[in-house]
Amino acid sequence: MKRSEESTYREYVTARMDVMRRTAYLLCRDWHTADDLVSITIGKLYRHWPRVGNEPGIDAYVRKALLRTWLDEKRRPWRREQPTEELPDLPSVADFAVVSRAQLLDLLDGLPPKRRAAVVLRLYCDLSVEETAEILGCSVGTVKSQTARGLDTLRARAAEAD
Numbered sequence: 404m405k406r407s408e409e410s411t412y413r414e415y416v417t418a419r420m421d422v423m424r425r426t427a428y429l430l431c432r433d434w435h436t437a438d439d440l441v442s443i444t445i446g447k448l449y450r451h452w453p454r455v456g457n458e459p460g461i462d463a464y465v466r467k468a469l470l471r472t473w474l475d476e477k478r479r480p481w482r483r484e485q486p487t488e489e490l491p492d493l494p495s496v497a498d499f500a501v502v503s504r505a506q507l508l509d510l511l512d513g514l515p516p517k518r519r520a521a522v523v524l525r526l527y528c529d530l531s532v533e534e535t536a537e538i539l540g541c542s543v544g545t546v547k548s549q550t551a552r553g554l555d556t557l558r559a560r561a562a563e564a565d
Contacts, residue, residue, distance in 0.1 A: 405453075408452060408453055408456060411452075411456055412448070412449060412452045412456060415456070415461070416445050416448070419462070419465065420441070423441045423444065423445070423465065423469060424437055424438065424441050426466065426469060427440040427441050427444075427469055427473065430469070430470070430473045431473060431476075436476070439476070440469060440472050440473050440476065441469070443472045444465065444468050444469045444472050447468050447472070448464075448465060448468060502561050502564065506561070506564060510557050510560050510561060510564075511523070511557070513556075513560060514553050514556060514557070517539065517541075517549055518549045518550075518552060518553035518556070519553065520539060521535060521539065521546055521549035521550045521553055522549075522550055522553040522554065522557070524538060524539070525546070525550050526550075532546050532547060535550075
C-alpha cells in the first residue's frame, strides 16, 4: 500500500472507530467481543483498502464486513459454550466396562472387517483419519463413521459381557 493510501486508511479508521465499535456492540452485546469484531474488520479493510478506499459507499462496505465478521464468529463452536457454576462429575472406573485382552480380541472378532480395520488402525496403530482412509481405500468420512460405530459396538458388547 502506498504512503498516501495508508494515511487515508488511518484517517478513515480513526474517524469511524467509535461508530464501528458501537455497531459491533449492538450486534453482539459484549464490549470485548465488539472490540475483537472491529479489530478483525479493520484488518480485512486494510487488506482491501487500495481497491475500496476511494469508493463512495465505503461505510456500507465496512458495515457489511463487520456484520459478516460477527456472523462468522457466531458460527464458531467456542462461542456457543455456556459457563456453569458447577463442574460435571467425572466418570468413575465403575462406569467403564473393563475387559481382559482375550475378551477384547473376541469383541474385535465380532466386528465386521472394515469396522475392525478402522478401529485397529486408528486406535492401536495410532494412524490419522487421512492415513487410515488411504490404507482402506475409502473416504475420510467413512473412516470416521466406521470407527465411531465400531467403538459403539465394542462398548455395548463389553457392557453386555459384564
